[in-house]
Amino acid sequence: MKVIIKNWQSVATWKWVANDDNCGICRMSFDGCCPECKFPGDNCPLVWGECTHCFHMHCIVKWLQSQQVNQQCPMCRQEWKFNNR
Known part of the structure; x- marks a missing residue:
């Protein structure tokens, strides 16, 4: 028997x-996207901090803009620094 695709x-x-x-x-899944985006992927990338915590890019930028004095990781409260992998 031969199969032809x-x-x-x-x-x-x-x-x-x-x-x-x-x-x-x-609290949205990383496989999805943040509330500001319609589709997951390149327009809603993930970013990591030096503390190894990971967030949607839009979420952490909004969080940091709301923190006017101490820009800290929302999970561990360490100073937030983007990890340049």
């Missing part, structure tokens, strides 16, 4: 590799 449709999935499943600020 006439049509092929591939399907791909992606997943952020983070130390948690949800953003600590908005």
Whole structure:
């Protein structure tokens, strides 16, 4: 018996590799997107701090803008510094 493939449709999935499943600020899944975005992916990237905590980029930027004196990680309260991996 011989099988002839006439049509092929591939399907791909992606997943952020983070130390948690949800953003600590908005509580939305990292596989989804933050409340400000419509679609997950490049327009809603994840960012890590030197403290290793991870957030949606839009969430941590909004958080840091609300912290006028001490810009701290919302999880561990260490000074927030973006990790340049």
